[in-house]
Amino acid sequence: MPRRLRIVDLHKAGKGYKSISKSLDVHQSTVRQIVYKWRKFSTVATLPRSVRPAKMTARAQRRMLNEVKKNPRVSAKDLQKSLEHANISVEESAIHKTLNKNGVHGRTPQRKTVFLLSKKKHCCTSEVCKRT
Numbered sequence: 001m002p003r004r005l006r007i008v009d010l011h012k013a014g015k016g017y018k019s020i021s022k023s024l025d026v027h028q029s030t031v032r033q034i035v036y037k038w039r040k041f042s043t044v045a046t047l048p049r050s051v052r053p054a055k056m057t058a059r060a061q062r063r064m065l066n067e068v069k070k071n072p073r074v075s076a077k078d079l080q081k082s083l084e085h086a087n088i089s090v091e092e093s094a095i096h097k098t099l100n101k102n103g104v105h106g107r108t109p110q111r112k113t114v115f116l117l118s119k120k121k122h123c124c125t126s127e128v129c130k131r132t
Helices: 003-012 017-024 028-041 058-070 076-085 092-101 114-125 127-131
Strands: none
Touching: 003 017, 003 028, 017 028, 058 076, 058 092, 076 092
């Protein structure tokens, strides 16, 4: 007989959490949770989760947000590389989603147009730049 069913049977027999936990060598809070699940759902089987498990831990999220605060112009690829150094494997899309949830948007570097580059080159060749 599985342990969870034994716990429920002992509880039905009128034993308390403390005596069940001592007799089966299980923590008292475990006994309480199993009895609670049996009362609420009429089963002790593992139930399906309501939410998909998160890809990133809270610690990894804090680490990433701190890096973004230090350097707001850091790209998602750079964040991914820095997280890999800490043995945290995360997809770039997960980084975007996590940052968007926390109110940080735009992790792709902006493209500079040819017009801006040509203006900069022109400025450096002008007489004003040469004098300084």
